[in-house]
Amino acid sequence: xxxxxxxxxxxLAGAEVxxxxxxxxxxxxxxxxxxxxxxxxxxxxxLLDACRPGAIVVATPTDTHAGLVAEAARxxxxxxxxxxxxxxxxxxANTLSGCQxxxxxxxxxxxxxxxxxxxxxxxxxxAGQIGPPGMAKCRRVSGPPxxxxxxxxxxxxxxxxxxxxxxHDFDWLRWCLGPxxxxxxxxxxxxxxxxxxxxLAHVSGAISVVELSWMDPEGFATAVEVSGPKGLVRHDSRxxxxxxxxxWPANEGSDPAVRVHxxxxxxxxxxxxxxxxxxxxxxxxxxxxTGLDAVAAVALAEAAERSAARGEPVxxxxxxxEGAL
Amino acid sequence: xxxxxxxxVAVLGAGHVHAPGYIRCLQAHPDVDLVGIYDETAxxxxxxxxxxxxxxxxxxxxxxxxxxxxxxxxxPTRQLALVQAAxxxxxxxxxxxxxxxxxxxxxxxxxxxxxxxxxxxxxxxYHPAAVKLKVTVQSGAxxxxxxxxxxxxxxxxxxxxxxxxxxxxxxxLDHLVHVADLVRWIWGTELVSAMAEAGTRHYPGLEAExxxxxxxxxxxxxxxxxxxxxxxxxxxxxxxxxxxxxxxxRGTARADIFPPGVEWVDEHGFLHxxxxxxxxxxxxxxxxxxxxxxxxxAPVPARDAFxxxxxxxxxxxxxxxxxxxxxPH
Numbered sequence: 001x002x003x004x005x006x007x008x009x010x011x012l013a014g015a016e017v018x019x020x021x022x023x024x025x026x027x028x029x030x031x032x033x034x035x036x037x038x039x040x041x042x043x044x045x046x047l048l049d050a051c052r053p054g055a056i057v058v059a060t061p062t063d064t065h066a067g068l069v070a071e072a073a074r075x076x077x078x079x080x081x082x083x084x085x086x087x088x089x090x091x092x093a094n095t096l097s098g099c100q101x102x103x104x105x106x107x108x109x110x111x112x113x114x115x116x117x118x119x120x121x122x123x124x125x126x127a128g129q130i131g132p133p134g135m136a137k138c139r140r141v142s143g144p145p146x147x148x149x150x151x152x153x154x155x156x157x158x159x160x161x162x163x164x165x166x167x168h169d170f171d172w173l174r175w176c177l178g179p180x181x182x183x184x185x186x187x188x189x190x191x192x193x194x195x196x197x198x199x200l201a202h203v204s205g206a207i208s209v210v211e212l213s214w215m216d217p218e219g220f221a222t223a224v225e226v227s228g229p230k231g232l233v234r235h236d237s238r239x240x241x242x243x244x245x246x247x248w249p250a251n252e253g254s255d256p257a258v259r260v261h262x263x264x265x266x267x268x269x270x271x272x273x274x275x276x277x278x279x280x281x282x283x284x285x286x287x288x289x290t291g292l293d294a295v296a297a298v299a300l301a302e303a304a305e306r307s308a309a310r311g312e313p314v315x316x317x318x319x320x321x322e323g324a325l
Numbered sequence: 326x327x328x329x330x331x332x333x334v335a336v337l338g339a340g341h342v343h344a345p346g347y348i349r350c351l352q353a354h355p356d357v358d359l360v361g362i363y364d365e366t367a368x369x370x371x372x373x374x375x376x377x378x379x380x381x382x383x384x385x386x387x388x389x390x391x392x393x394x395x396x397x398x399x400x401p402t403r404q405l406a407l408v409q410a411a412x413x414x415x416x417x418x419x420x421x422x423x424x425x426x427x428x429x430x431x432x433x434x435x436x437x438x439x440x441x442x443x444x445x446x447x448x449x450x451y452h453p454a455a456v457k458l459k460v461t462v463q464s465g466a467x468x469x470x471x472x473x474x475x476x477x478x479x480x481x482x483x484x485x486x487x488x489x490x491x492x493x494x495x496x497x498l499d500h501l502v503h504v505a506d507l508v509r510w511i512w513g514t515e516l517v518s519a520m521a522e523a524g525t526r527h528y529p530g531l532e533a534e535x536x537x538x539x540x541x542x543x544x545x546x547x548x549x550x551x552x553x554x555x556x557x558x559x560x561x562x563x564x565x566x567x568x569x570x571x572x573x574x575r576g577t578a579r580a581d582i583f584p585p586g587v588e589w590v591d592e593h594g595f596l597h598x599x600x601x602x603x604x605x606x607x608x609x610x611x612x613x614x615x616x617x618x619x620x621x622x623a624p625v626p627a628r629d630a631f632x633x634x635x636x637x638x639x640x641x642x643x644x645x646x647x648x649x650x651x652x653p654h
Contacts, residue, residue: 134526135536135556139474182647184520186540186548188471188572195472195572197550199538201522209538211474211550215572227556229527311542313520313647 001082001109001270002059003029008271009057010036015278019051022060044068048075055079055281057274061151062158063087066095073102078281080274082109084167085291087159089299093321096291107277107287108294112168113175114269114276117235119288121224122176124233131230133177136208138169139223141216144193161194161212162187162308163301169210169224170200170304171289171297176226179203179296179325183303184313198304201313203325210304296324331358332618335392337385338399338407339364339373340491341421342482343446343606347396350610352377357614363388365403389414394617396610398446400491401426401498408437417442417617419610422502424630426493428638428653431631438627444613445623445630449503449567450510451608454580458569459511461578468574470512473549475504479565481528481535481555495533497523497644498637500553503567505541505633514545516636516652523644527556539640542649562588562598 002022006029009015019039022029033040041047047056048071055078058068066086072079079099085108086092099106112118125133145152145164152158159167162185174180182201188194193215200208218238225234276287299320307314316325334357336348351359361380364370374381382388385407388395395411396419397404404421411418424445425431437443449455461467477500485491492499505516519541523534536554543549557564567582586600612624635653643650 132526134524135538135552135554137552182522184522184540186472186520186542186550188548189469189546192469192471192546192574193572195474195548197472197474197540197548199520199522199540199550205524205526207522207524207536207538209550209552213472213572213577215471215577217576227527227554227558229529231558232556232561307520311518311520312649313643 003032004270005057005059005080005082005274006032008268008274011271012275012278014282018053019047021047044071048072048077053077055278058082062164063156066091069095069106070098073099073104073106076102076104078105078107080107080109080277081294083111083171083294084159084163084298084301085294086298087163089295089302089319089321089324092295092298093324096295099291105281106291107280108289108291109273110168110171110289110294110297111269111273112172113288114272116269118172118224121226121233121235122172125176125226125228129230130226130228130232132204133206133226133228135228136173136177136206136226137211137224138173138208139211139221140165140169141213141222142220143216144214159301160305161196161214162198162304163298165212165214166196166198166210166301166304167297169212170300171293172224173200173208173210174293174296174300175289177202177204177206177208180300180316181325182313182315183300183307185304185307187308196304196308198307200300292324296320299324331356332614333358333360333391333393334614335360335382335388335395336362336373337388337395337397337411338403339369340366340400340403340485341398342484343421344398345373345376346606347398347446347610348373348377350604350607351396352379354610354614356618360391361388364399385410389416392416394614395419397421400485401493402491405430405433408434408443412437412440412443415441417444417623419444419446419613420627420630421446422630422634423493423498423637424502424627424634426498428635431634431638435627435631438623442616442623443627444616445625445627446609447503447506447625447630447633448605448609449507449582450625451605451612452582453603454582455507455511458571458578458580462511462571462573467571467576467578470547470571470573472572473508473547474570474572475508475549475568476552477501477504477567478552478554478557480557480559480561481531487531489532492533494637494641495523495531495535495537496553496555497521497534497537497539497640500555501539501551501637501640502630502633504549504551504553504569505636506629507569508541508543508547508549509629509632512543512545512547514543514547515654516632517542517544518649518651519636519639519643520649521640521643523641524554527554534644537640537644539636541636562596
């Protein structure tokens, strides 16, 4: 995601990129930095000391988010952190409270809230267009994940399918249908690739189903539907007229391309989410998702993992910290 | 022209929404003489008999005396008594789903099926897409299957579905059995346990769940999600769906039993869909009639319907108790 966010930042008036730190810089990213005269270094210490940023964007593997955000907070930097906020709910909650204590703002990249179809559906549902929502279904599929050195595939680092993919839908469903009371989940046998299904019982009485797969030969796609007594609204990225962006892998032969379906060529939810965060850092309104939302989304993924392991429904309160159901 | 001896078939109980479709198929069947229709609600029998150009029976014995086989298709809670009557008369039976509205009824039906050939109306087995999926899975082309995402949704049908004393339950009773049967039939696996949530927000005042989500664990490791909700707005094109999305080692497969077919948009801009092709009701009734005429075993055995229907009972209990519930055997 580093390249996506860097391009967004470069396109936004009012932001200046003062440096980029990475353990390993992909050639395309390195070229981009060179052409824009952006200094490149290796450690977060270097970035904070030498470049003196007002805010940083964290786009590293999930298990490094907590440490990097904490260092930025200590240096008084606002932070935009790629989702998920942490590997566990407890870690994510710690990260959030660390930022609050340090007096810095923490925005998290729950980009689905900025995808036009998802934003529109949430708006219609909240406006009562289908009546009180009763049932929602989110599907999110892709091929086996890539990522530098395959860290996505390492569940210890990424949280696997449930956290890495599911967190998007968990967050969006909480946004749209409200807090969750109970989580039930199943995962496919580990030796056969990865598919998972999660049922959320919302406090309102609504039910959500989240179905996730890393086994799709056709690549990335999402679908969403919400129904209620007065109708239903839905969107399917494969059925809708889409514009397709393909981002080539950083290293030849390493990872499959990330493909992004957009409703129209001008939509760029990734730029919109970063723009909203920067505006907030500068005194503007809070972005669509709060730090507490981000903690709650991680908690739902963790509850789902726990349910799948235990084979029983799990009360969301068992995992989610107070106030983040 | 010499008339072939045709099988005299009576329809015993016709209150179920599937009855008119079965009656049409029986009436058109070259080997069947549709001798008449009985229903506890006399007006239902009269109306359907008039439409089909056959007699309306006024009592169960009258129907049984005139038939050599019966298709039993009433509202769910009226089913067991009619099957008992048909079995006492020693007649082969085609029995509508669900196979009992609770475990005691389902067990009673299973016992009855030991006395006469009893086949259960699970027509989706006869849909070409289901058959194709079964053949593909069993050929090994997909490798081992890891997960299935299934839907079998519709709009709230109204009528007796709103009356608990006739329907016997909500969407967990009405709409799990088809997918449950397909999973057992295609993968040759047992349904082990269910976790379910049930909702009541689409049709406030309904005495049963109108929405639900079910997660099923199978004996071969396969995991299944199943949405049986009555969550489609009434009049929506494609409101009734039955889809299976299979995730497997070597790829994925999708069966869509009610694909959009022909889509059209009317002068007001409303989208309509019409199914085309495959008539699975006819396939099922042909097979059942053939089995009776040729004295063969029931094509859709009662023990399969029992095992599939038991998922409903486990899911109902799970939705109340918020725990994983073993599927009764």
